[in-house]
Amino acid sequence: MTWLRKAKEGLKAQQRRRELPDGLWTKCEDCGEILYHKELERNLWTCSKCSYHFRISARSYVKILVDEDTFVERFSEVVSTDPLKFRDAKRYSDRLKKAREETGLSEAVLCGEGRIEGHPCVLAIMDFAFLGGSLASAAGERIARSILLAIETRHPLLILSSSGGARMFEGILSLMQMAKANALLARLSDAGVPYISIMTHPTTGGVTASFASVGDVILAEPKALIGFAGPRVIKQTINQELPEGFQRSEFLLQKGMIDRIVHRTELKKTIAWLLRFFAAGAALPQKPRRRAGESLARFRAASLPIGTALPPAPPAPAAEPAAAGTTEIEVPEPSPNGTAAGPSKPSAPVSPAKSPAPAQPAKAPAPGQPAPAQPASPAPSAKTPTKSSAKPPARPTAREVRVEE
Numbered sequence: 001m002t003w004l005r006k007a008k009e010g011l012k013a014q015q016r017r018r019e020l021p022d023g024l025w026t027k028c029e030d031c032g033e034i035l036y037h038k039e040l041e042r043n044l045w046t047c048s049k050c051s052y053h054f055r056i057s058a059r060s061y062v063k064i065l066v067d068e069d070t071f072v073e074r075f076s077e078v079v080s081t082d083p084l085k086f087r088d089a090k091r092y093s094d095r096l097k098k099a100r101e102e103t104g105l106s107e108a109v110l111c112g113e114g115r116i117e118g119h120p121c122v123l124a125i126m127d128f129a130f131l132g133g134s135l136a137s138a139a140g141e142r143i144a145r146s147i148l149l150a151i152e153t154r155h156p157l158l159i160l161s162s163s164g165g166a167r168m169f170e171g172i173l174s175l176m177q178m179a180k181a182n183a184l185l186a187r188l189s190d191a192g193v194p195y196i197s198i199m200t201h202p203t204t205g206g207v208t209a210s211f212a213s214v215g216d217v218i219l220a221e222p223k224a225l226i227g228f229a230g231p232r233v234i235k236q237t238i239n240q241e242l243p244e245g246f247q248r249s250e251f252l253l254q255k256g257m258i259d260r261i262v263h264r265t266e267l268k269k270t271i272a273w274l275l276r277f278f279a280a281g282a283a284l285p286q287k288p289r290r291r292a293g294e295s296l297a298r299f300r301a302a303s304l305p306i307g308t309a310l311p312p313a314p315p316a317p318a319a320e321p322a323a324a325g326t327t328e329i330e331v332p333e334p335s336p337n338g339t340a341a342g343p344s345k346p347s348a349p350v351s352p353a354k355s356p357a358p359a360q361p362a363k364a365p366a367p368g369q370p371a372p373a374q375p376a377s378p379a380p381s382a383k384t385p386t387k388s389s390a391k392p393p394a395r396p397t398a399r400e401v402r403v404e405e
Contacts, residue, residue: 120155147187199221
């Protein structure tokens, strides 16, 4: 019967699915952990289990690093155009329009001025969501103007990189930004203004090959991909297996390319410590030179407490006083015509000449003996001038010689 068959099938209870609103949970891309969205935001978008750093926008970095209500955006009027009228699957102008709508930015880098724990600085933060954070002519111009602003205000410069390299939609114009940025960074270094480079995931291509790798201090986030070409391309080119962790920040720290790996929760504190360090160096009585091979004056200045003036230089050694019983006489310098004696020597105290011993009176000859003959004086040579014939050379200058009496 029908009712018997229904009894065998059993009773089915109605299950109500609990609908969860979107955006409450996020899955970690590294370990697969399910993370509560609000907890993830409290941890500054880092996984509480494996410390994986999620990719965040440029404005999120501004909120993390800069003091509240101190950031002032600059150079927002510099935007990219389509100089080459480039078109592949889409027009380049259409890609720009879509990226601006999705990110709320006008270019791949956000520049401005702000304060980090009270220390003023100039910031340039790249956003990977804007066409892969690619370096275009407008992005390079914004970075160049930020460097010039840091030179003018003498505020430290911070560049946070997150980029896939140069933007090939603009061809050679994008590649020129690498040389322009590095040339201005050389002027920044000559001016003695600090530059801190921060590498996030990913930092590759022309950005790594230019301004991201020349900072006075280079920081990086954990497990960030940093390199020029991708690991797959390198493996196919050299036809060898790459070492484990190749092109990751931990691998580059071992090889000395970066100075320190900093967790995102410690990033602001670390940058503030560096800014205090550079500010203390600028307050020294003599600013330390940034180039090698300088004298010890730099190290002496650095060893003193801040605000302490350097000790005065020792006075020049005075001339030795004349000894008692000496008289200063003038000795003529050699004549230009070469008639005088050899070159003059430095003056020195002359010891008093010893008086000749008194001549012994000649004994009278005995009676009947002839008187002894007197030695004849040598005739003056023709080459040796006598005192009467020698003329003193003309002397325009004279020097002093001390003679003891």
